[in-house]
Amino acid sequence: MLILGIDTSGKAGGITLAQGDEGGFGVLESSPISGGTFSAQLVPSVATLLGKHGVTPMDLCGFAAASGPGSFTGLRVGLSAVKGLAEVLGKPIAAVSVLEALAMASGKPGRVAAAMDAGRSEVFWALYQLSAGNSSLVAECLLGQDEFLEHLKDPGLAGAVTSDRALAELASAAGVKTPMSVVARPGSEAIARIGLNKLLAGTTVTVEALDANYIRRSDAEIFSKAKR
16 A cells, blocks of 8 residues: 655654555655745645656555644645545545654553643643554643643553653653653654554545644634634
């Protein structure tokens, strides 16, 4: 199965052309895309990557897209591109949460917490039940820092993982005993790897149902509601 993974959730993003099946996963090539250029560079980058490997869009068997949380503008650009390509080509889509990819990067079985700095002294938080390379979402929410520290005290956690060292340092300074690993923020390769498993399992979303998972509202929504 030949798939394309797209991640435009962060300050920088990328695309990954990969192939695999139930027996394994392999990256043909990943191409980074600088932050702030997603709208101008994403589609040309996809065309260049496919052409370099002699692949046509119709050769793709599906798409894996980072669905959030992350940049409001970046996610809209990436998901809009995936929607357009999938609709025209009639290919399936696997939506992958960045928090899910983060939890999977921990390599721990059991209930694992994934956390990302959300700014404004807030934390994107999710719990996943992990086993044999599979993940099941237990809960996700936006937390204040004090709430984040309290959630880390859950005795049922097998571990916790973050891509933001400041969160691990915050937990350590507060004396939280749950071990918190710091890993690199997952990119398009991780999105493609998890997406492949979802595509093979038939865990896909329609073009109409694909949407960004921001976890919190945008400033426009917040300020508009406040005015009303």
